[in-house]
Every structure is written in C-alpha cells, then in structure tokens.
Amino acid sequence: MTADIQRLNQRLASAQPSATYRIIDRVAERRAHGAKIISLCAGEPDFDTPGHVREAAIEAIENGHTRYTQVAGVRSLREAVAAKFRRENGLDVTWQDTLVCNGGKQVIYNALAATLNEGDQVIIPAPYWVSYPEMVQLCGGEARIVTCEANTGFKLTAAALAEAITPRTRWLILNSPSNPTGAVYGREELQALAEVLLANPHVLILADDIYEHLIFDDQTFFTLAQVEPGLAARTLTMNGVSKAYAMTGWRIGFATGPRWLLEAMEKLQGQQTSGASSISQQAALAALEGPKDFIHESRAVFQSRRDLMVELLNSTPGLECVSPAGAFYAFASCSGLIGRTSPGGRVLHTDEDVAHALLDEADVAVVHGSAFGLDPYIRIAYALDDASLHKACDAIKTFCSHLR
Template identity: 55%
Template sequence: MIPLSATLSRVRPSPTMAVTALAAELRAAGRDVIGLGAGEPDFPTPENIRAAGIRAIEDGHTRYTAADGLIELKEAVCAKFHRENGLNYTPAQVTIGSGGKQVLYNALMATLNPGDEVVIPAPYWVSYPDMVRLAGAEPVIVPTRAEDGYRLDPGALDAAITPKTRWVILNSPSNPTGAGYDRAAMRALTDVLMQHPHVWVLTDDIYERLTYDGFEFCTPAQVEPGLIDRTLTMNGVSKAYAMTGWRIGYGAGPEPLIAAIRKLQSQSTSNPCTISQWAAIEALTGPQHFIAENNRTFARRRDLVLSALRDIDGIDCPTPQGAFYVFPSIAGLIGRKTAAGRSIDTDEAFATALLEEAGVAVVFGAAFGLSPCFRVSYATSDAALKEACARITDFCAALR
C-alpha cells in the first residue's frame, strides 16, 4: 500500500458530502430517503445563463484562459463589487477559481505557515478548519450561542486573537445557521479587527443574495474601508444563480495576495472551465429579477420548516436571516432512546438514527463544530420538506 502524506491525516472527508452520498446510496438500494443534507438550490440554472454557456461552446470558447480567469469575467466581478458593495477593485486584484472553495483554499495555502493560527467562529462551514490544517496552521474555534443568533461576540473575537493569528474567517449569511451580521453587528467586529493590524480578514459572502425579512447584507471592507488592504472578499455564482455544478467562484483583495493565489493556481488546476466562465459573465451582468423570486420561495420553505420543528418538544431553532439552512438545537432530546432502542447521546447518533429509522438525511452539528444540533437544508421542494418534517416529528415523538 502506498504511504500517505502525514498532512492528509490532519483532515477528514467533508461530512456534508458524505451524508449526501449516503442518502443517494440508500435510494439506489431501494430505501425511501429524503435528503436534507445538500447545500444546493433545487432551481434550474436560469435560461439566459445556460444559453451563454451553449453560445460559448458554439463560438469556440473552449480553450485555456489565463490561469486565474478571463479578463472579461474579472471586469464583471469588479463591476459587481462596485455596484452592489461599494468596493473598488481592478482586474489585477481579482482571482477566478473553480468554485468559491478553491479561492478560499488557495488563499490559505498561499499565506499560512506552521504555527500560524486562523480564528473561526463555530458553527462553521465544515471545510474551513480542515483547509487550515492542510496548510499546516491551526484553527482556533470560537463558539457562538443560539441566544446571540449564532453571531460572533466581539469580545470573544478579541480574546481569540494572538500574535500568531494570521486570518479571521467570517461567513454571513452563515452556513450552517443562516445567521447574518447587519451593519451594526459587522461594525462591532471590524472595530476589533482594526485594533489588530497583523490580522487579515477572509470573508465568505457566497450567500450574499439569499436574505429574508428585509435583512441588508454588508461585507467587512464595505463597513470599514480601513480593512480593504488586508481583506479577501470571496463570492461566487453557485448559490444565488443555481450554478453549483458550473464551479465558478471569485475573490478580490490586495494585489500581492492575488498574485500569490495566481501563482499557486497556475501549478494546480490552472484556469476554471472556460465555458463556465462565460456563463458566469452572463450571470453577473444579465437579468437579476429571478433572485428575488427564488428568495420568496426559500423564505416560505424556511418558515415551513421552522414552524414544524418548533412544535417538537426538545428542539429549539433560531430564525435564520439568510442562506437556506436552519440549525436547530436538540439539547432537549439528548439522553433519550429511539423506538428501535438506539441511544441518542450525541447529535451524530440522532442524525444516524433519523436516517436509518425515519429515512431523513440531515447533517449532525458536531460536523460544524457545535453540538448538540443538526442542520437542515430547505433547498428542496415543499412536498419533500413537508414529508421530511412529518417524519422528524414522528421520530421525535417516539423517543423515550
């Protein structure tokens, strides 16, 4: 057997992808499984964007581009940041990756060394800590509280920063909680960061356009322009434009950082899919009306799930401001047994039993760094959500 890298032992496979794969396997084996694990809109990619991809093929745009993306797409990204966020970048300050995940990974790999620290609020997207570990650095996890809406407390942020801190990762609206930072909450964090000039900010804004109830999105460098020279602002087309499989993310930041990312990407994947880049240009520059229409659907689904879960004894669930997840606490269910006799002593045990006994796939809270909870993605049909919630209700009612 070939010996594996010691670095690989520092990380685990993505739990969210594992849950989705397991649900698919069970369905293929004939099981009736409803998957609430995938963070993927169930809407089709809009027709004009699909047409742009087809047009790119027909026009012969099927060859390599610059390693970190088309200049035309970088210009569209610059226009987006200026128009929607009041941030001014040049194409030389923009990188295009094969999904937002690659942009984040490249930034961490290009800047971290052994002994460095990265502050990450929990719950967090499952990949943040493992990407930090792959880069040889250490994640510093700062728990948040449901009673604070799962938002990072400024005092806790300040206490977590040390001379070794290289980055702070912020994600608003959040995966897995849907928590968003309004301008006042973001200002409280940026005020702390301005006191620590050696700390850089990596902001994951992938759910920027998916917000509800009048919540107004803001990004750190927009709230505090003094941070722009040490902030990487990451975004992408996957979520708002239902383009998860097209794999286009982008980031903007100081030119030396972007050059380092470009250098790394030139020796790993090189350019993202050329056809997807042309489709992403259409996404950023074409009609945007469908986003509000989709958000109304997401908001209705969110409220459907919240109403059902809050009626279950032992479950507590804050209201998300954005994204398409809810992150309920099951503290009141720990210590019970299922109808089949399984002990619910952890949120992973809860999720496993829910899948095996009720046919509902969710992701356990420990995967996101905060227990005892689980994540539900409501980016699926109303019918599937209603049936899944009914199964969760019956499953919990049978606990003893």
C-alpha cells in the same frame, strides 16, 4: 504492498473527510438498496440554472470558447466581477483586483495555502462550514475555534474576537450569511469587529459572502471591507455564482482583495488547476451581467420555506429552532432528544446519533451540528419543494414523538 508505500502526507492523514459528504454517501447507499430518502443535507439550491445562463454556455461552445483561459480568468468576466463588487458591495476595485477560481472553495484554499506557515493561527467562529478547519490544517495552520452560542445569535462578538487574537493570528474567517446557522451580521456588528481588527494590523480577513443574496426580511447585506474601508488592504472578499444563480456544478468562485495576495493565489492556481472552465466562465459572465429576476424570485421562495421549516420544527417534540436570517439552512437544537431511545432501539447519546437514526429509521437525511463545531444540533437544508419539506418534517415529528 508495504506500509511504507502507503504512507500519506501527515497533514492529509490527520484531516477528516467532509461530514456532509459522508451523509450524502450514506443516502446514496440507502437509495441504491431501494430506500426512498428525503435528503435535507446538500447545500445547493434545487432550482435549475437560469435559462439565459444555460443559453450563454451553449453559445460559448458553439462559438469555440473551449480552450484554456488565463489562470486568473478571462478579462471580460473579471471586469464583470469588479463591476459586481462596485455595484453591490461599494468596493472600489478594478478587474486587476480580482481572481476567478474553480469554485468558491478554491478561493479559500488558495488564500490559506498561499499565506499560512507552520504555527499560524486562523480564527474560525463556530458553528462553521465543515471545510474551514480542515483546509487550515491541510495548509499547515492551526484552527482557533471560537464558539458562538445561540445567545449571541451564533455570531462572533467583538469581545470574543479580541480575546481570540494572539501574535500568531494570521486570518479571521467570517461567513455571512452563515452556513450552517443562517446568521447575518449587521452593519453595527461588523463595525464592532472592525474596531478590534483595526487595533490588530497583523490579522488578515477572509469574508465568505457566498450566500449574500439569500438574505431575508428586507435586510440589507453588508461586507466587512464595505463597512470599514480601512480594512480593505488586508481583506479578501469572496463570492461566486453557485448559490445566487443555482450554479453549483459550474464551479465558478471569485474574489477581490490586495493585489499581493491575489498574485500569490494566482501563482498557486497556475501550478494546481490553471484557469476555470472556459464555458463556465462565459456562463458566469451572463449571470453577472444579465437580468436579476431569478435572485429576487428564489429569495422569496426560500424565505417562505424558512418560515414553514421553523414552524414545523418548533412544533416537533425535542426540537427548537430560531429563525435564520439568511442562507437556506435551519440549525435546530436537538438537546431534547439526547439520552432517549429511538423506536429502532438506538440510544441517542449525541447529535450524530440523532442524524443517523433519522436516516435509518425515518428516511430523512440531516447533518449533525457537531460536524459544524456546535452540538447538540442538526442542520436542515430546506432547498426542496414544500411538499417534500412537509413530508420530511412529518417523518421527523413521528420519529421524535415515539422516542422512549
């Protein structure tokens, strides 16, 4: 086979695979050889999908909801999505202002692919979800990374946003609660960002609210178009059922925003995947319209795990972790480990070295912070039972205590 035959699209050739999935692949490989790995790297709840949602899916199959749907989603689900945005986020929208996609990731990709041209810039606060910069690059744009250190709570400030905006800025992506830090933007912080955005009417905003219901300490969640309705005409507010209802594998994401944008995203989706799974849409409808006890119960469990993880990590030599306000991730500084040597003889030059050493020598899988745009940190997903979290943290502590 000639090299010419193997030529890839240039954007794809320069894109990086997901660091999270690279670690997950390593976990699978180690387990295939008999290792008992505790994985703290996957970003999904460990709970089962609620019973009434599973029953709705079975009923959908039995009732023949097994055929293609409209590209933008069945009307009943789109009505439920609009009702969710009105009820929970104060957004004045109808079902025609919504779009259902094959997961939240497709919402984001569709929006970028539909609007980015060569040279357009997308502001991405770091730490960021690993897929944001890669999707921007694949869609022909340029990621403009704005580093947000621990002294700002890992959050974008109005001053930093104003400095980052250029005439080429097309989008700002704002994720709250954040993956990987769990940072949550309050009303006043969002209002300060909104003032900058109001002064720059050429910038679109993508509000990634996928962790909306995983917010702790009795805080109130706010989204940008809710805080500043003047931005609603250029804000895409994205959400889904994956995190709130433990439905990661059902692949249902949804959004509301200006109709011109939704129509462009629908056109793209129509030539790409068409509509989401008919059965998954019926399950999502049951989730949005059904009881919400599961959300409250899982939130309480995750908050308890948050408290446990922060305590255990901060008692580990070389690690330091601020308490996250939401999601189910702890983003711990490992600067105290850099430059030291592991019990197995690995010199820890970077946080990626730390992550691989923990996997190889402590049988615990975490993701290095540099994959999310900020180092030296490790991201720990505490979506496991307490016994497993205790065991993992004990292994991490033993590893760190024996560094040279």
